[in-house]
Amino acid sequence: QQQVKQSPQSLIVQKGGISIINCAYENTAFDYFPWYQQFPGKGPALLIAIRPDVSEKKEGRFTISFNKSAKQFSLHIMDSQPGDSATYFCAASIDGSTLGRLYFGRGTQLTVWP
Amino acid sequence: KAGVTQTPRYLIKTRGQQVTLSCSPISGHRSVSWYQQTPGQGLQFLFEYFSETQRNKGNFPGRFSGRQFSNSRSEMNVSTLELGDSALYLCASSAERPSSYEQYFGPGTRLTVT
Numbered sequence: 001q002q003q004v005k006q007s008p009q010s011l012i013v014q015k016g017g018i019s020i021i022n023c024a025y026e027n028t029a030f031d032y033f034p035w036y037q038q039f040p041g042k043g044p045a046l047l048i049a050i051r052p053d054v055s056e057k058k059e060g061r062f063t064i065s066f067n068k069s070a071k072q073f074s075l076h077i078m079d080s081q082p083g084d085s086a087t088y089f090c091a092a093s094i095d096g097s098t099l100g101r102l103y104f105g106r107g108t109q110l111t112v113w114p
Numbered sequence: 115k116a117g118v119t120q121t122p123r124y125l126i127k128t129r130g131q132q133v134t135l136s137c138s139p140i141s142g143h144r145s146v147s148w149y150q151q152t153p154g155q156g157l158q159f160l161f162e163y164f165s166e167t168q169r170n171k172g173n174f175p176g177r178f179s180g181r182q183f184s185n186s187r188s189e190m191n192v193s194t195l196e197l198g199d200s201a202l203y204l205c206a207s208s209a210e211r212p213s214s215y216e217q218y219f220g221p222g223t224r225l226t227v228t
Contacts, residue, residue: 032215043118043204043219044157069164093215101147101170102206102217104157 003027004092006105013112019077021108024089025062026071034102035064035075038087047088049074080112115141118207118220126226132193135223139186139207146188147217148180151202160203161189192225200227 006023013019021046023033031052036044050057050064054079063076077084090105119138123135127133159172163182180190186207192199202224206217207221 034216036219041221043206043221046216049216054146091165101159101162101172102149102157103159106156 003103003107005091006090008108009106010109011111013110015072015080015082015112015114017080017112019080019084019110019112020074021088021090021110022072022074023092023105024070024072025092025103027092027094028071029030029094030103032093033064033066033073034091034093035062036089036091036104038089038107044089050093077110080110082112082114085110085112118218120203120205120220120223122223123221124224124226126228127195128228129195129197131195132191133195133225134189134191135203135205135225137188137190137205137207137220139188139205140209140218143207143209143218144186145208145210146182146186147206147208148188148190149204149206151204151222152176152200157204160190160212191196195227197227199225201225 004025034049035047037047038044048059048062050066052068066073071089087107087109089107091102093102121136145164147162149157151157162170167181177193182188202222206218206219206223
């Protein structure tokens, strides 16, 4: 059972546009929601993360929006650049009994056209 | 600070053989987690170690095992390799709380089983 569902599977955006990737979860015990960026041949790199006590977090061109009641969170990439072309993964984890375990979405392959 | 390092980066093994992969966490990090990444199943959690103790384990058969040493370096072992074990094996490290949520990944070991 996929604990975190991610969409879309692939996304094509023009340079300068906004890329939006969405994730949904069912387990209300999740209390940490990171996003990772992965380039071919590399490991996932932590991009930005949020806790459920805030509704939005912004770091540079990257923003996480979090909707606790809907159990959804999304990544917005403003002014998308060709260098942003990569696979993006959302994830979630729970403090306590599942220490160290991240539940990942299936990933979104983003292509930014120049 | 040096990042997470994994060796070897690439490995080709034959069905039935066993393999050992190594991971050196970021200096000062005592938690090490292992993940398997495949196109079909995405990123799946294998196990997590902290202070030489396995704290959490994913849903993988007993052929997958791991250990952690006193210097926090970790190894994972896969015995009796199957074709389906071909994957990118990722190691991630994290510090103790309160920052223990942040996991930093290595570049991975690409295992091919023929």
